[in-house]
Amino acid sequence: MAARRSVQSLSETFHGLTLGSAQTGRLVSLTSRLPSSRSTSATPASPSNSATRSFSTSPATSSPLASSGSPTQSSPASFSTSSAAAATPSPTAATSSNLTTSASTPFLTLANKTVPVTVFAFPTLEPRSLEMWSAQHLHLPLRRDLLHLAVVYEGDNTRQGTASSKTRFEVHGSHRKMRPQKGSGAARVGTRQSPVLRGGGKTFGPKPRDFGTDLNRKIYDRAWRTALSYRYRRGELIVCENGMELPLPDAFLRLAQDGALDRALEDGFVQRYVRTLLNGKDNDLVSESAADATASSAVTGIVTKTTSGVGSLGQTWGRAGHRTTFITSDHRPNLFTSLEMAGEHGRALVLKDVDVKDLLETGRIVIERDALREMIERHQSDLVSRIYVNGVRPSGPPIGQQVVSAPRVTCPYLNSNIGKTVTIVGKVLQLRGDSAVLDADGEINVTVPNGTHLEGGNAAQIIGKVQADLSVKTFTATDLGVGVDFELSKSVADVVQQNKDIFGGQ
Known part of the structure; x- marks a missing residue:
């Protein structure tokens, strides 16, 4: 107790406090954590006398096609922790850390x-x-x-x-006493619905309820x-x-x-x-x-x-x-x-x-x-x-x-998209086993995956990878039927390819 009082007196001397013992210790602890211009140090520490530790908050750069199984990890927040110089005779600076956020x-x-x-x-x-x-x-x-x-x-x-059982009052049968109370030599027994008898009612049995x-x-x-x-x-x-x-x-x-x-x-x-x-x-x-x-x-x-x-x-x-x-x-x-x-x-x-x-x-x-x-x-x-703000309900993230994504292309743009995944809409001209010929402002040879059903003369949408010989290795093929405006599709492909910076072309 004497040592504690001496430490308390020393603390009160340094801080100029005259509070009670319980409040003094709590206030000293809180005072050491109060920020002053985003810094808790009473004496500004020079760069040569402070130990600094920094963490970057910039998210890691991910590859264009990063797997969802390998998410990009963001680093923790950026802080700079500085401790005051030991030579500075300030108890506040010696017992607190300088927490500043990197600008x-x-x-x-x-x-x-x-x-x-x-x-x-x-x-x-x-x-x-x-x-x-x-x-x-x-x-x-x-x-x-x-x-x-x-x-x-x-x-x-x-x-x-839905579990349900019958009580003695729900079991079918006569409710008369089975035999006399005395004189039969057998144990006393009541009605046939008694829970102690086989086929009788269930005492405190389950009933339908909501769990x-x-x-x-x-x-x-x-x-x-x-x-x-x-x-x-x-x-x-x-x-x-x-x-x-x-x-x-x-x-x-x-x-x-x-x-x-x-x-x-x-x-x-x-x-x-x-x-x-x-x-x-x-x-x-x-x-x-x-x-x-x-x-x-x-x-x-x-x-x-x-x-x-x-x-x-x-x-x-x-x-x-x-x-x-x-x-x-x-x-x-x-x-x-x-x-x-x-x-x-x-x-x-x-x-x-x-x-x-x-x-x-x-x-x-x-x-x-x-x-x-x-x-x-x-x-x-x-x-x-x-809560509606100015008549509009804020939406979530x-x-x-x-x-x-896979940009829309036609036959003239295949040469500039070799090795890339593209989307092609055209008319099916021929079907030869696992390959087909598509007319999309020019004939394109495409492979047809197993289980795909295309019909000659119909429109089809192909998503695949452009090979070195300008053929397309198909990932998915969808039969669009008839009535597709191929001129409109060609115009869309032209706009996408001529404005890749707007439409996110690869």
Whole structure:
């Protein structure tokens, strides 16, 4: 106590304070933290006597097509921490730090940060475009408490609560006493509905009830984005173009339509095909059944041999990689049916059937771009203000701003876009197996991926990469039917190519 009082007296002498002991210690602590012109040092420290530590806030420069699995990390805020010189006999300067914010590098809040998201084609996984998303959507810090609250809330509200049992008053039968109380030599017993008898009523049995619980909407919406951010940080959120579908081989489709394969062979082939696509040929993980072997021999040349655990996509998305969840805007027949048959390697869900638990269960999430946008729009109530300012309701952060895309071109512009991903709209002149000839202000030879159905004479949209011989390796091909204005399409391509600085040409 004597030592404490002597220290207190010394502190009061230095600071000129005459307060009580409890308030004195608290005020000294607060005084040492008060900023003075953004500096807490009573004596300005010279550069030669101060130790400075700086951190840059400028975001790391990302490559044009950065993977969504490798997000650009922003450095912490820029601060300069200076300690006063030891020779300065000032207790305040000796016990406090000089905290100044660098004027050259501004401090970036979470609302001002963006993260890159690459949009891929499926199933080729060719990068198509690069988008910048708000960090408040896909780069939130991990909050296990919010995720736990959301999962429990969803589990409680999905319980049916229909369990029901009959009490003794609801059991059918006579309510007369079964036998006399005394004289029979047997135990005393009442009615046949007694809970102690078999077939009697249930004492305190379950009745239909609602197990649902409540959770603040803003907390629930933030839990959604926290789950997406967790996947994004780990590189397990893959965003694909709209219309994600699993293209089955043409040979298999022809045999199935001709009735050459029975139901067992069809199911066996689909299971083997999905396993080869997502997980590769791994006999240690999945044993090949007789149906699989028969199907592979019946449809020759369409099941590629891959290394153990790695599918033909070049990724380990099957059971070896803890399965994959595919999320689409609406039902995709081939994708959903195939994953139902090969459920050990993944599953497919429509957006309306997805909850927070589904985002956390499997090894990764493969989601359509529009499905991700709709998911974010539904779950950002904590970011959107409900107060109108000057008659306008402020909106939340922008969702998915595209910075790099496939520009629209025609035949004359192929030479200046070699090695780039482009979009071509033209008329199908010829179809030759896996290739086609397209008329887009000139004839263009394009490859046609498996599962694509184009019709001669119709308009088609091709997104692909321009090769050195000016042919186009197609990523996706869409039949646009008839009635397309090719002159208007040509004019759009001319404007895009002549004004690349405006339209973001590559």
